[in-house]
Amino acid sequence: MTDAAASRGASPLDPHAAVAAVGGGVAPTGTAPLRAADGRPLKAALQRAERVNRRRAFLLVAPLLLFVLVTFLFPIGNLLKQSIWNDGFVVHENFATGTRTPIMQNLGGWFDANPPGTPANEEAFAALAADMAQLRELRAQGSVGTRINYEVPGTRSLFTKTARRADDLRPPFMEAILDVDEDWADPALWAAMRGASSPLTLNFYLAAVDLERNAQGDIVPVNENRAIYRDLFGKTLVLSLVITGATLLLGFPVAYLLATLPLAKSNLLMIFVLLPFWTSLLVRTTSWIVLLQSQGVVNDGLVAAGIIGDGSRIQMMYNQMGTVIAMTHILLPFMVLPLYSVMRPIDPSYMRAARSLGANSFTAFRRVYLPLTIPGIGAGALLVFILAVGYYITPALVGGADGQLISNLIAFHILDSLNWSLGAALASLLLFGVLILYWLYDRLVGIDNLKLG
């Protein structure tokens, strides 16, 4: 508004410009710089006006910006850092005093001096023994053991056991330590320690896609019975696609009905669509359990109606089907709303025009109506898919063993196994996946075609 006013002030009606024009006998443009009514150069006046506007706009968004920065961007940055940075093997933090002590320095020195793949020799075991003594002093053996345990399961006790007897170790250290536990000879363990001795590592990402480094430091697939993440990513993808498809199939007709009904009626129907938002997620999910479990309402009804026998009740809960059904229901509004907002303004005369031009109702729908709803379909599908990919609570409740999604495993690593770095790596992969999807959508449909409401 302000700059509109300013530019109006810059018209050839500007008294100064007019004087210049009369005096010089030339056109006012391009000779003297245009001046605003108070005599300052117009450009400066305009910039000033815009600066004030910009500052005002910034102040308006500043609180939200701060909020997002503190509660969203910072944690995400932290998460990304966690996924590639874990110093649990090289620094011990005493939580009581807050002091950070470097640890495993001797072993780190040996790793630096010897290339990957060098078998552990007496020198290495001597370094290990010295570090063990330090661990014992700091009582850090537990956390260091846990760090290595992430990569070589079952090794935490090795550290605690050896640190406990660190003071008794005498040269030759190799023999002494192997005497404590011969698992110390495992080259995979040494490879893991070598990896952990530099806090910056991609090992968690490797683990997140079922890869690991062998003793030589090469990247190899993990043992088949430990490979779970790739399958889980795949399953999450497939289930999310199924859920997206189901919400689209169910939501499209509803949105169409809503969009074509008179406003009074569609508002009423809209309440039913929005109803799920008004009840707690937990209540909704548990009510699905009540409905769908094998002793649930649906199965009881089917048995009572004689459609299925009592012995062959359908398993609809605690498996993938339960996850799909419950999540489709929960995510349906996210599909209906963008569709509705795209369909509502579609003028009915488009369809009429198509029909008057000779298209039957199916052709008219396919060639005219459907293309006009693409922005809504895209927005709804993207929204539902992204939500589904990261959904946690519903699969946790109704998914059973086989309806778990990747987010449940992330939660497991964050909450139970406390392998934050792996959890962060998994979550980052999910984040990158969603970003790639977003980018693909932009390439295929165009983000500016997105209509969320």
Added chain:
Amino acid sequence: MNEIATDIRPEAATDEPFVVFDRVQKSYDGETLVVKDLNLAVPRGEFLTMLGPSGSGKTTCLMMLAGFETATHGEIRLAGRSINDIPPHRRGIGMVFQNYALFPHMTVGENLAFPLEVRSMGRSEREEKIRRALGMVQMEDFADRRPAQLSGGQQQRIALARALVFEPELVLMDEPLGALDKQLRETLQFEITNLAHQLGITTVYVTHDQTEALTMSDRVAVFNDGVIQQLAPPDELYERPQNSFVAQFIGENNKLPGTVETIAGDACTVRLEDGSVIDATPVNVSEPGEATLVSVRPERVEFKPEVTAGMEHTVEAEVLEFVYMGDTYRTRLRVAGDEGFVMKCRNSLDQERLSPGMRIRIGWDPRDARALDRV
């Protein structure tokens, strides 16, 4: 016309008019009739306009003809054949909508190709027809544009071309020019009528702009309240309105309420409320004593003594206002207590300029004053 996609074919052995509404009624809510007993026949090649105030049922009639609404009662026939049960896409009727309804996701060319594609027409034939249709509306260079990149008038031209490209015999237009400015409207009015006559298509046109109706149409059907008030060529409509609604709706009109004094054949006298007597032609009155509304066009009112001298009855009038309008003078008078009486005189060299406060006597040829129903 392409034979594949339409069920309407010229019937050889019928001389019935092309479009026939036969006692058609329409109700949306089951309580009120939006269209009441509509009888209308449109011969082949005619440009018929439906004119009427908002809500009078014009669009409803058009929608019934196009097949988007069903008649509650009665029959609509096209080329001698009842179309009540034929779905819209098989009627082969071209249609132009008020908001153009150009498909926004298609280019102009694709929009025009649409009706040809659904008729499975070959590519080369399609392109030829599209080119010809765009040529008709002088828009050859715009085939690759999107509708959003066109001005309102250009969009309207494309909409017209799209409705004509599949060569329908009947074209319906629902206020196609309603959203355009006056000048553009006039240009397009001219183009539409020209095109319609050139191609020999039958056109049913809906508008509530009476100038548009008068300038474009062969015949005009004046709608009010779901009933055709009068169906006549424009000049007859203007000069010989059949009732006071038509007189009032078409053009500027002076109405003088009164009672029929004497009536003899095609002449009558009417006593106005202030007691003065005027001459008129009886239209909707048959007996003395009947209440009537006499309608006189402003340009048919005379005041010059040399003209009024020969008249049997004249009325006294007081000049209230004199407005210079360029080609005419518009004088507002008080006649029989009514202050809205208007007289229009041509602006010629010898024309007398009246001034407010003057008292004059006015009169008219009895054929120009029509004694209509009193509403």
